[in-house]
Amino acid sequence: xxxxITRDLTFAYEQKPEDNAENFALRGVxxxxxxxxxxxxxxxxxSGKSTFAKHLNAILLPSGGSVTVAGIDTTEEDKLYExxxxxxxxxxxxxxxxxxxxxxxxxxxxxxxxxVEPAEIRRRVDEAIELxxxxxxxxxxxxxxxxxxxxxxxxxxxIAMQPEILIFDEPTAMLDPRGRAEVxxxxxxxxxxxxxxxxxxxxxxxEAARCGRVIVMDEGRxxxxxxxxxxxxxxxxxxxxxxxxxxxxxxxHDLRALGFSxxxxxVLTEEECVEALVAQIGGAHA
Amino acid sequence: MRNIIEAKNLSFTYSANTPFEKAAVxxxxxxxxxxxxxxxxxxxxSGKSTLIQMLNxxxxxxAGEVLVGGRPxxxxxxxxxxxRFTVGLCFQxxxxxxxxxxxxxxxxxxxxxKGLPEEEIDRCVREAARLCGxxxxxxxxxxxxxxxxxxxxxxxxxxMAMEPEVLILDEPTAGLDPRGRDEIxxxxxxxxxxxxxxxxxxxxxxEDISANAQKIMVLSRGEIRFFDETKRVFEHARExxxxxxxxxxxxxxxxxxxxxxxxxxxNVYTLSDATRVLAERxxxxxxxx
Numbered sequence: 001x002x003x004x005i006t007r008d009l010t011f012a013y014e015q016k017p018e019d020n021a022e023n024f025a026l027r028g029v030x031x032x033x034x035x036x037x038x039x040x041x042x043x044x045x046x047s048g049k050s051t052f053a054k055h056l057n058a059i060l061l062p063s064g065g066s067v068t069v070a071g072i073d074t075t076e077e078d079k080l081y082e083x084x085x086x087x088x089x090x091x092x093x094x095x096x097x098x099x100x101x102x103x104x105x106x107x108x109x110x111x112x113x114x115x116v117e118p119a120e121i122r123r124r125v126d127e128a129i130e131l132x133x134x135x136x137x138x139x140x141x142x143x144x145x146x147x148x149x150x151x152x153x154x155x156x157x158x159i160a161m162q163p164e165i166l167i168f169d170e171p172t173a174m175l176d177p178r179g180r181a182e183v184x185x186x187x188x189x190x191x192x193x194x195x196x197x198x199x200x201x202x203x204x205x206x207e208a209a210r211c212g213r214v215i216v217m218d219e220g221r222x223x224x225x226x227x228x229x230x231x232x233x234x235x236x237x238x239x240x241x242x243x244x245x246x247x248x249x250x251x252x253h254d255l256r257a258l259g260f261s262x263x264x265x266x267v268l269t270e271e272e273c274v275e276a277l278v279a280q281i282g283g284a285h286a
Numbered sequence: 287m288r289n290i291i292e293a294k295n296l297s298f299t300y301s302a303n304t305p306f307e308k309a310a311v312x313x314x315x316x317x318x319x320x321x322x323x324x325x326x327x328x329x330x331x332s333g334k335s336t337l338i339q340m341l342n343x344x345x346x347x348x349a350g351e352v353l354v355g356g357r358p359x360x361x362x363x364x365x366x367x368x369x370r371f372t373v374g375l376c377f378q379x380x381x382x383x384x385x386x387x388x389x390x391x392x393x394x395x396x397x398x399x400k401g402l403p404e405e406e407i408d409r410c411v412r413e414a415a416r417l418c419g420x421x422x423x424x425x426x427x428x429x430x431x432x433x434x435x436x437x438x439x440x441x442x443x444x445x446m447a448m449e450p451e452v453l454i455l456d457e458p459t460a461g462l463d464p465r466g467r468d469e470i471x472x473x474x475x476x477x478x479x480x481x482x483x484x485x486x487x488x489x490x491x492x493e494d495i496s497a498n499a500q501k502i503m504v505l506s507r508g509e510i511r512f513f514d515e516t517k518r519v520f521e522h523a524r525e526x527x528x529x530x531x532x533x534x535x536x537x538x539x540x541x542x543x544x545x546x547x548x549x550x551x552x553n554v555y556t557l558s559d560a561t562r563v564l565a566e567r568x569x570x571x572x573x574x575x
Contacts, residue, residue, distance in 0.1 A: 044463040045435055092461070146330055173461045176330045176490045177532050203463045242465030247493075247535035247557060254561045260568050270535060274542045281548055281567050 003165060003197045004033040004056060004087075008065035010220075011051055025051040027220040028065070035164070038191045038198045040208035043217035044242035052217065053201050056167050057087040070164055085114065087165040088158035092173050094150035097157070103145075104129065104138045107156045114161065121160075128159040131194075132186050148179025152186055159190070165197045166190065173203060184210070205232070205246045209268050216243065233265045248273035287319035290451055290484050291341060291373070295350035298336050302348065310336040312508040313350070318452070318486070323478060325499030325516070326488045329530045333508040334488050335378075338454050341486075342373035355451070371400050374450030378457045380441030384429040389420065389440050392429050396448035414447035417477050419469065435466045442470070446477055453477065454486040459494060471498055492534050496520065496555040504531065520555045536560040 011026040025048050033039055043049040054060040055067045058074040067074045070086045091097055100106040107128050111121045129135055132152040137145065142153060151171055158166065168187065172180040184207055191198045200211060208214050214231040216224040218241040224231050232238070232245045235253040239245075245253070252267045262280060267273050298311040311333045318324055328334045339345040340352055343359045343366040352359045354369045374396075377383065386392035390411060397410040415425060418439040424432065429440055442458060455474065459467040471494060478485050489495050495502060495516075502519040504512040506529040512519045519526075523533045523541050533541075533555070540554045540563075550567065554560050 044465050045433070170461075178329055178530055242463065244464045248539060250557060251536060251539065251560055251564070254557065255564055255568065258561070258565050260565070270539050270542065273539050274546065277539075277543060277564065278546050278548060281564075 001035045002032050002068075003035040003037070003070060004031070004199070005068040006031050006052075006055065006065065007068075009052075009055060009062050009067060010064035011055065011060060012063045024063075025220055026055075026063075029217075029220070029222055030065075031215065031222060031225070033197060033199065035197055036191070036195045037213060038188070038211045039200065039213045039215060040211040041199060041201045041215045041217060042203075042205070042208055042243055043223075047217040047241070048220040049201050049217045050169055051220075053089070053167050053169050053199065056165070056199060057089050058083045059089070085161050086163055087167060088161055088163035089167045089169065090151070090155055090158055090171050092170045094147060094154045094174070097154040098142050098150060101141055101143070102138075103134060103140050103142055103153050106142055106153055107160050110157055110161045124160045124162065125156075128156040129153075131159055131190065132156045133182075146179060147175045148182040151175060151179065151183050155183070155186060155190075163196065165199070168198065168200045168202075170201050170203065172207065180204070180207075205244050209246050216241070228268055229266050232268060252276065287321060289317040290320045290355060291318040292353040292356075293317075293341070293350065294353070296337070296340060296347050296352065297349040298333075298340060298345060299348045300336075310508050311340070311347075314510050315350075316503065316510060316513055318484060320451070321478075321482055321484055323485045323498060323500045324487070325495035325502045326486060326505065327490070327492065327495055327502060327531060328505030329490070331507075332505040334505055335456060336508075337505065338375060338456060338486065338488060341452075341454065342375045343369045344375070371396075371448050372450055373452045373454060374445040374448050376442055376445040376453070376455045376458060378460060380445075380458075381434060381437035384437060384441055384444075387428060388426050389415075389429050389432070390425040392440060393420075393425075393444045393447050396444055400448055410447045410449060411443075414443040417446060417480070418443035418473050435462060435469075438462070438466075438470065439473070442473070449481065450483065452484040452486060454488070456488045457490065458487070459489070459491070467494070474498070492532050492537075492555075496534050496537075504529075506530075516555065517553045521553045523552070 006029050009026050009029040010024055012023045013025060014023040029052060041049045056069055058080055061075055069083055072079045072083050074083055098106050099109050104125055107125045108121050111124055129138055132155050134152050172183050187198060190196045202208055209228045214228050215222055232249045235245050246268060248267050248270050252263050255263050256265055264276050267276060293314055293316050296311060296314040300308045300310055326334055340347050346360060354372055357365050359365055359369050384392050393411045393414055394407050397407045420439055420443055429437060458470050474485060487499060499516055502516050503510060512522060520537055523537055526533050536557055537555045540550050543550050544552055550563055554563060
């Protein structure tokens with residue numbers, strides 16, 4: 001089932017974009033995402049990736065083309081709350097997303113506002129907090145948590161609305177490596193165990209390499225779209241648009257460029273890299 | 287080289303004598319020589335930010351002392367004022383601290399407080415703007431109209447404009463895309479080369495630190511675990527991972543190769559070194575190695 005469909009989506013922040021083509025942040029994005037996919041969207045600042053993400057739960061509405069989320073056209077005004085409930089969004093800065101002082105109060109905020117029954121709120125809050133691995137901190141004060149913990153509470157707050165789709169706009173950009181790992185593991189778990197469709201906007205190539213699909217955006221268009229193994233070996237192309245590739249991929253690419261073409265070009269992980277090198281150089285036990 | 291900063295048995299405790307008491311820095315002693323490029327790494331809560339705030343007199347140590355240019359920071363009030371100009375500190379997300387009406391006025395704030403004459407202020411502002419890639423056309427704009435990356439560069443220029451002997455940057459690349467990150471790091475290297483000043487780069491990114499710093503200070507639970515030349519620190523890859531710090535991906539690859547019996551050095555931490563070493567092995571090696 002197609003969960004997210006954008007057709008020739010264009011968007012301009014200016015009111016009269018026809019004056020200048022450069023005013024378009026999106027210039028014809030056609031993407032379709034299946035239910036249960038885990039998709040990373042990469043691109044440098046200004047590539048349009050955040051603008052794209054904000055179209056997926058109707059924070060922004062298209063200047064041209066269309067966006068359909070869980071079968072609903074995002075321009076249907078009377079369905080706005082329905083779209084926001086079904087497609088939840090998590091932003092970069094956890095401090096801007098938390099509203100209550102206790103963890104469980106914060107997670108209960110959205111279902112309370114949706115008018116959910118108290119007993120059901122309790123059940124949902126407990127479940128959401130457990131899903132992000134924060135059960136020990138249920139009654140802790142939000143402001144005393146680490147960045148990674150805060151971000152997991154923010155995710156739980158969105159989960160409590162029982163969305164089918166989660167959109168993450170650089171959720172790990174402000175976190176340290178440990179916080180990043182915690183949040184990434186949580187995202188993967190929600191996708192794997194709950195079948196939630198995930199769109200992850202990120203700068204971190206290592207995170208994108210763990211997704212099933214990678215979309216690379218540049219100048220408001222889709223530049224590349226495929227599995228990490230199809231996308232990352234295009235090292236020169238990615239560098240041209242200001243992106244990195246995972247270090248193991250880069251290392252193999254650089255060695256191949258020196259003439260060692262016997263090495264594979266589609267390596268993503270450190271383990272694969274080591275296997276390929278041991279096969280060529282030979283380890284002591286080879 | 288003369289030591290520009292000396293820290294002697296430095297400790298700092300937050301909320302002392304309360305239930306929230308926390309020793310953030312414990313008994314740290316070290317020296318930073320003039321012209322050094324130091325990388326400071328440690329996970330959240332390791333004491334990095336507390337430590338650097340003691341180096342320019344923003345926090346008073348609970349015990350121990352800091353000497354900047356040989357003078358104790360807390361001995362006289364005058365020293366404390368001077369040290370703010372000698373040791374320039376650029377906080378995390380400095381773009382949130384922009385406040386003036388124009389980019390020019392914002393960058394000029396530090397040199398003006400330093401009491402420099404107007405033409406000297408002008409020189410400092412223009413030079414810092416140039417070094418940070420802030421074009422002339424931006425100088426009369428409001429800082430609030432700029433993009434995130436531009437604001438970050440303006441904020442860093444504001445600290446550079448004081449031409450401090452030591453420039454400390456706390457996570458200057460946080461939240462930037464790879465291009466923005468490379469640009470900022472290149473600007474910092476240029477500043478150091480042109481002015482011959484000392485740099486202290488605080489970062490979570492082992493890749494950034496390893497590609498730039500000559501020496502690395504590793505903090506864990508308020509203590510200095512390692513403070514040595516970059517390549518020596520990476521010899522302790524396992525300890526670094528134990529305290530929750532990532533080592534660069536290529537370092538891990540080399541550790542794994544060694545574990546498989548491939549004869550490669552254990553302290554490789556940059557992509558270019560890794561490529562060079564492996565190219566030699568692939569050429570000479572063959573299967574009989």
